[in-house]
Amino acid sequence: MYNSSTQKPFRIQPAITIENQHFWTGGQNNELCFLHCQDCQTWIHPPQPICPECTGKNIKPEAVSGKGTVHSYTINRQAWIPGFDPPYVIGLVEIDEDPRVRLMTNIINCDVESVYIGMKVSVIFEEQDGGIIYIPLFEPQKV
Amino acid sequence: MIEFLEKKAAITGIGMSDVGRRLNRDPLELTADACLQAIADAGLTRKDIDGISTWPGTGVSGAPGFSGAGVVDVQDMLRLNLNWYNGGLEQAGQLGSVITACAAVAAGYANHVLCFRTVFEATAQAGGRKPDLKSKKKEQPAADKTNEPAKPKVSQGSGAMGMVPRASGTQQWSLPFGAASAAPWLALNAQRHFHQYGTTREALCTIAVNARRNAGLNPKAVYRDAMTREDYFKGRMISDPFCLYDCDAPCDASTAVIVSRADAAKNMRKPVIHIEAVGSAIHGRPSWDQWDDMTTMCLRDASKMMWSRTDLKPKDVTVAELYDGFSFITLAWIEAMGFCGVGEAKDFLKDDRYISLESKRPINTNGGQLSGGRLHGYGFLHEACVQLWGEGGARQAKNSPKVAVAAAGGGPLGGCLLLRRD
Numbered sequence: 035m036y037n038s039s040t041q042k043p044f045r046i047q048p049a050i051t052i053e054n055q056h057f058w059t060g061g062q063n064n065e066l067c068f069l070h071c072q073d074c075q076t077w078i079h080p081p082q083p084i085c086p087e088c089t090g091k092n093i094k095p096e097a098v099s100g101k102g103t104v105h106s107y108t109i110n111r112q113a114w115i116p117g118f119d120p121p122y123v124i125g126l127v128e129i130d131e132d133p134r135v136r137l138m139t140n141i142i143n144c145d146v147e148s149v150y151i152g153m154k155v156s157v158i159f160e161e162q163d164g165g166i167i168y169i170p171l172f173e174p175q176k177v
Numbered sequence: 178m179i180e181f182l183e184k185k186a187a188i189t190g191i192g193m194s195d196v197g198r199r200l201n202r203d204p205l206e207l208t209a210d211a212c213l214q215a216i217a218d219a220g221l222t223r224k225d226i227d228g229i230s231t232w233p234g235t236g237v238s239g240a241p242g243f244s245g246a247g248v249v250d251v252q253d254m255l256r257l258n259l260n261w262y263n264g265g266l267e268q269a270g271q272l273g274s275v276i277t278a279c280a281a282v283a284a285g286y287a288n289h290v291l292c293f294r295t296v297f298e299a300t301a302q303a304g305g306r307k308p309d310l311k312s313k314k315k316e317q318p319a320a321d322k323t324n325e326p327a328k329p330k331v332s333q334g335s336g337a338m339g340m341v342p343r344a345s346g347t348q349q350w351s352l353p354f355g356a357a358s359a360a361p362w363l364a365l366n367a368q369r370h371f372h373q374y375g376t377t378r379e380a381l382c383t384i385a386v387n388a389r390r391n392a393g394l395n396p397k398a399v400y401r402d403a404m405t406r407e408d409y410f411k412g413r414m415i416s417d418p419f420c421l422y423d424c425d426a427p428c429d430a431s432t433a434v435i436v437s438r439a440d441a442a443k444n445m446r447k448p449v450i451h452i453e454a455v456g457s458a459i460h461g462r463p464s465w466d467q468w469d470d471m472t473t474m475c476l477r478d479a480s481k482m483m484w485s486r487t488d489l490k491p492k493d494v495t496v497a498e499l500y501d502g503f504s505f506i507t508l509a510w511i512e513a514m515g516f517c518g519v520g521e522a523k524d525f526l527k528d529d530r531y532i533s534l535e536s537k538r539p540i541n542t543n544g545g546q547l548s549g550g551r552l553h554g555y556g557f558l559h560e561a562c563v564q565l566w567g568e569g570g571a572r573q574a575k576n577s578p579k580v581a582v583a584a585a586g587g588g589p590l591g592g593c594l595l596l597r598r599d
Contacts, residue, residue, distance in 0.1 A: 045353045045354075046342060046344050046352045047343055047353060048352075049343035049344065049345040049349065054349065079467070080350060106366070106369040106372070106471060107368060108368055109414075110355060110356070111414045111416065114355060124355065124361045124365070126365050126466055135467075136467055137350075139354055140354050
């Protein structure tokens with residue numbers, strides 16, 4: 035398992051653009067942010083210039099609760115990237131605000147074998163790039 | 178009433194180059210072998226070919242060896258005079274290029290379209306290893322296992338060091354999390370299916386073992402050694418629930434088919450294979466991870482469209498060649514096609530009684546991509562034609578099939594054809 039307090043794998047980092055910076059830098063304020071349509075309240079992911087539901091342009095980044103549910107997951111056991119050692123859990127997390135919005139992520143701070151579909155999880159950010167980029171990972175919700 | 182114009186198209190010839198784990202040959206030469214074979218198989222000459230269609234063509238990023246030749250390469254190499262051509266990634270999966278060719282001949286843009294797909298992933302990804310012609314290793318090396326779009330797409334960002342490779346485009350949503358291969362992506366689909374329907378690895382095992390058994394009867398298959406169910410379960414895990422034997426094997430090869438306008442195919446060398454219906458639909462979001470129902474993928478929509486364009490029913494299909502970039506994708510095509518009910522694959526695939534060569538509807542008769550080699554989509558169409566023409570030799574389906582399905586793609590890529598012989 036990856037434990038956030040002791041280990042950081044080597045991560046290929048995202049190229050930050052105007053379009054995606056709210057998502058990748060929101061962790062600076064401990065916030066998980068998505069574009070949100072101010073007119074029809076649709077959460078938009080990945081970012082795009084118009085709301086896919088109402089086609090309006092009245093959209094802006096907003097923070098969600100950071101809570102979600104594991105929609106699916108895999109224990110990855112093959113090394114693909116040097117410095118990112120298996121096993122690790124790749125999860126697909128649906129956010130509480132709209133289960134249609136899913137994030138591919140890692141489920142950390144728990145035994146890889148303990149993850150299950152339906153597990154309640156919370157976002158936890160991993161600082162990268164000297165405090166610019168914050169990768170949103172998820173850990174089991176504390177009861 | 179809408180006329181389904183793909184019925185005016187027919188397949189008249191097929192060709193396939195040598196297939197191998199590391200042939201170390203120019204992919205264009207492999208392409209020439211496949212194309213010339215297909216043209217001759219149809220009883221045509223180069224002068225008759227007035228169209229080309231391919232997937233994904235040139236100028237496409239992807240894993241090394243992902244695209245071995247494009248339209249321009251082939252047109253110039255064979256000095257073809259074209260009335261119509263098409264090549265590109267944004268089609269209904271690999272066989273989208275064939276589906277489009279059917280429309281082109283039906284519209285009269287061309288009479289005989291040469292369709293092809295060339296890969297040289299095995300050689301291109303060997304990375305300076307010693308040339309190993311026709312390698313027949315027992316264990317599949319998985320380190321070079323890749324799938325579309327396999328290799329990280331990274332741009333040079335302005336990170337702290339200024340030289341750190343960065344993930345951009347759709348890859349930014351998977352690469353930072355170590356999901357650097359299609360194996361974990363498709364594993365997410367499979368795990369969700371397991372969760373919703375109680376499916377287990379036993380079903381995937383049936384697909385993998387059936388493929389290996391058929392590959393043993395296919396001289397061109399890359400992995401032909403016998404594999405038991407026990408062997409399968411001893412396979413090294415890659416990304417749960419996939420083990421090594423659930424992942425296809427990169428290879429070098431070119432595959433070609435000739436799509437002809439039926440009216441222009443009256444005196445061919447062989448009886449033509451009719452295009453009964455095609456499926457190219459994608460009604461959900463074009464995404465691996467944002468798709469509405471992860472257990473289905475776009476295969477659901479492509480299959481539904483195909484059945485809406487014919488009076489034939491799933492029960493009429495007597496051989497099915499269903500994409501297996503990963504074993505789970507075949508399972509998903511089986512359900513999408515209606516060969517069993519949605520969520521019922523766990524029972525359908527309890528053993529090989531419904532898919533073996535001796536069954537009423539054999540599946541992946543050449544070993545698929547799992548054991549036959551990752552010809553990448555076109556292999557399924559080629560094999561469907563082999564079976565309909567009764568050219569399968571030791572692997573010929575025992576039921577002399579007259580109706581076949583060829584389906585390719587997974588995730589947001591998918592296209593399928595229903596084929597029929599008189």
